Amino acid sequence: MKKMNIKEIILNKEAGKRAFLLGNEAIVRGALEGNISFFAAYPGTPSSEILDTFSAIAKDAGVYVEVSSNEKIAYEAALGASWSGLRSMTSMKHVGLNVAADAFMSTAMNGVKGGFVIVVADDPSMWSSQNEQDTRLFAKLANLPVVEPSSPDEARLFAKELFELSEKFDTAVVLRSTTRLSHMRGEVVFGPLPERTQAGKRASGDFSKNPEKFVNLPLNARILRLESLKRIEKIREEFNHKFNYIEGDKSSKVGVIASGLAYAYVKEALSWLDINDVKILKLGTPFPVPFGLLNEFFNGLERAIIVEELEPVVEEQVKTWAFDKNIKAEIRGKDLVPRYYELSTDRVVTSLAKFFGIKSPVDIERAEFIEKNIEAKIPRRPLVFCPACPHRNVFYVIKKVTGYNGIYPSDIGCYTLGYYPPMKLVDTSTHMGSSIGLAHGISKALEGSASKKPIIATIGDSTFFHAGLPALANAIYNRSNFILFVLDNRTTAMTGHQPHPGTGYSISNNGKEIKIEDIAKAMGADYVEVVDPYDMKATEQALRKALSVNGVSFIVARRECALLYASRVRRSGQKFKRYVIDEEKCTGCKTCILTFGCPAISWNSDKKKAFIQEDLCYGCGSCVSVCPFNAIHEGE
Numbered sequence: 001m002k003k004m005n006i007k008e009i010i011l012n013k014e015a016g017k018r019a020f021l022l023g024n025e026a027i028v029r030g031a032l033e034g035n036i037s038f039f040a041a042y043p044g045t046p047s048s049e050i051l052d053t054f055s056a057i058a059k060d061a062g063v064y065v066e067v068s069s070n071e072k073i074a075y076e077a078a079l080g081a082s083w084s085g086l087r088s089m090t091s092m093k094h095v096g097l098n099v100a101a102d103a104f105m106s107t108a109m110n111g112v113k114g115g116f117v118i119v120v121a122d123d124p125s126m127w128s129s130q131n132e133q134d135t136r137l138f139a140k141l142a143n144l145p146v147v148e149p150s151s152p153d154e155a156r157l158f159a160k161e162l163f164e165l166s167e168k169f170d171t172a173v174v175l176r177s178t179t180r181l182s183h184m185r186g187e188v189v190f191g192p193l194p195e196r197t198q199a200g201k202r203a204s205g206d207f208s209k210n211p212e213k214f215v216n217l218p219l220n221a222r223i224l225r226l227e228s229l230k231r232i233e234k235i236r237e238e239f240n241h242k243f244n245y246i247e248g249d250k251s252s253k254v255g256v257i258a259s260g261l262a263y264a265y266v267k268e269a270l271s272w273l274d275i276n277d278v279k280i281l282k283l284g285t286p287f288p289v290p291f292g293l294l295n296e297f298f299n300g301l302e303r304a305i306i307v308e309e310l311e312p313v314v315e316e317q318v319k320t321w322a323f324d325k326n327i328k329a330e331i332r333g334k335d336l337v338p339r340y341y342e343l344s345t346d347r348v349v350t351s352l353a354k355f356f357g358i359k360s361p362v363d364i365e366r367a368e369f370i371e372k373n374i375e376a377k378i379p380r381r382p383l384v385f386c387p388a389c390p391h392r393n394v395f396y397v398i399k400k401v402t403g404y405n406g407i408y409p410s411d412i413g414c415y416t417l418g419y420y421p422p423m424k425l426v427d428t429s430t431h432m433g434s435s436i437g438l439a440h441g442i443s444k445a446l447e448g449s450a451s452k453k454p455i456i457a458t459i460g461d462s463t464f465f466h467a468g469l470p471a472l473a474n475a476i477y478n479r480s481n482f483i484l485f486v487l488d489n490r491t492t493a494m495t496g497h498q499p500h501p502g503t504g505y506s507i508s509n510n511g512k513e514i515k516i517e518d519i520a521k522a523m524g525a526d527y528v529e530v531v532d533p534y535d536m537k538a539t540e541q542a543l544r545k546a547l548s549v550n551g552v553s554f555i556v557a558r559r560e561c562a563l564l565y566a567s568r569v570r571r572s573g574q575k576f577k578r579y580v581i582d583e584e585k586c587t588g589c590k591t592c593i594l595t596f597g598c599p600a601i602s603w604n605s606d607k608k609k610a611f612i613q614e615d616l617c618y619g620c621g622s623c624v625s626v627c628p629f630n631a632i633h634e635g636e
Contacts, residue, residue: 030159038081044093084205115163124342148260243284390559433467526551577619585631
């Protein structure tokens with residue numbers, strides 16, 4: 001039986017077809033069913049598969065798909081398409097919304113023309129993120145409605161219906177996902193695809209001038225602000241019979257309100273606890289909470305608990321409403337349900353057991369104790385750069401030249417792994433583009449001080465285009481003094497190898513490559529050099545020259561991501577170059593292991609010698625120049 005690829009699955013024309021999809025893939029299918037025409041995004045885990053899936057089906061589905069330079073630009077592009085009458089969508093992770101916040105907050109009250117859906121994937125427990133924040137708070141602040149599905153099939157349905165809701169109420173709409181929902185698989189039942197989508201025909205927009213709606217001068221903004229407040233109350237009424245419902249024992253005096261994926265945990269937890277006589281309000285719209293359904297839900301209730309992940313967004317709305325309505329029922333929430341990290345069935349079982357005053361079948365503290373002890377017995381697998389990763393070579397050269405006698409701001413990307421041994425050359429890493437801004441601030445702070453430590457910052461190629469350009473301009477303009485390595489591996493590697501302006505590749509048209517070094521030269525950097533990090537001698541020479549320059553030195557370390565290279569070699573049927581360690585020359589100094597840290601080099605404890613694992617080695621040959629005894633050479 002032929003295995004179908006994701007394009008064939010997502011573009012299946014058969015309504016009622018069932019497929020086993022990721023939550024992110026289901027969002028794409030729902031958007032197609034909703035007649036989307038325009039999609040723009042910057043990749044960020046856990047949202048990246050939305051962009052990847054759109055990229056796979058773009059040409060066949062008649063959807064313009066763009067990998068934008070950052071989330072703000074993606075948001076603006078999709079909004080521009082909406083204002084031109086096309087149904088549009090953008091996606092990002094939660095910290096990406098921070099980047100888009102200026103546009104998000106400023107245009108929230110302008111409204112739309114074609115339906116506009118903003119997908120934001122939060123990351124409770126910070127599995128792949130630098131912080132833990134709740135997009136529902138952002139949406140509430142912007143006064144935009146937010147919905148959150150509880151399953152992949154709901155993700156499809158919500159994505160489809162939100163375009164219609166957006167146009168009906170003239171508003172952008174936020175679809176909130178989480179890591180667990182984005183990356184879980186579940187059965188999805190397909191709805192019909194529009195004829196245009198089936199034909200793969202691109203739609204064309206038409207922009208009609210409407211400055212009173214689209215120009216946020218104070219005289220317009222004041223009117224738009226009032227209209228947005230009225231709009232959200234109309235949407236609240238709509239949500240009384242859309243995306244939300246009451247189930248369970250409707251005569252019960254005890255109730256549970258569950259929002260998004262927490263609903264699935266609640267259902268399973270109640271089953272574990274063998275509790276059936278409870279009324280449940282299943283919320284798909286954490287903002288605005290439908291007050292009409294609350295009236296119905298609290299009728300006859302004596303007690304209720306609100307189960308939601310992270311912040312008490314629903315809880316605060318419900319308690320405010322209950323106070324205004326003089327509701328006497330006891331309402332519990334974050335006093336029993338944790339406010340930090342993602343929820344699980346175990347955590348919800350524990351919370352509900354406390355609420356119902358019964359013994360929990362799950363001893364969370366005991367389970368966590370056992371888990372920690374099990375982890376302690378498992379051999380440590382430290383995070384490391386991939387075999388043949390060019391970033392490793394750059395960090396090795398920096399360490400060789402400066403030791404640890406420097407200040408090393410870094411950024412968000414694969415190269416943040418330079419934080420771990422054996423490199424340990426990441427002193428700061430907080431958000432996209434921060435390496436350059438922090439390096440500049442530290443440089444200015446140390447002016448006139450006795451410190452002679454060099455400041456050597458690192459940033460990736462995609463991150464440079466995302467948020468590094470303004471920071472570099474500012475540093476050069478203000479005559480800063482530091483070295484910046486742009487680690488150009490020709491892709492956005494950390495999120496799944498998406499393109500960026502430096503690659504010259506674009507999803508829906510022929511992109512134009514922008515040379516990173518040309519940007520630095522045009523901005524007036526004091527020293528600009530391009531090196532191949534596999535040539536560690538040339539990389540070292542460039543760094544030593546940069547150290548003698550007073551000003552902003554800019555070194556592009558350009559070498560394709562090792563995973564892309566390895567994949568291409570395997571597809572071609574070729575073999576990697578083979579490198580071996582001469583046991584007679586190897587002294588067992590472990591420089592190749594403890595200083596360079598390539599995972600393809602291992603230690604033979606019996607022979608007290610290092611050796612190269614052929615199945616892990618991609619044949620870059622970098623280790624040859626690392627060995628102080630010339631014990632590594634190309635094999636047969």
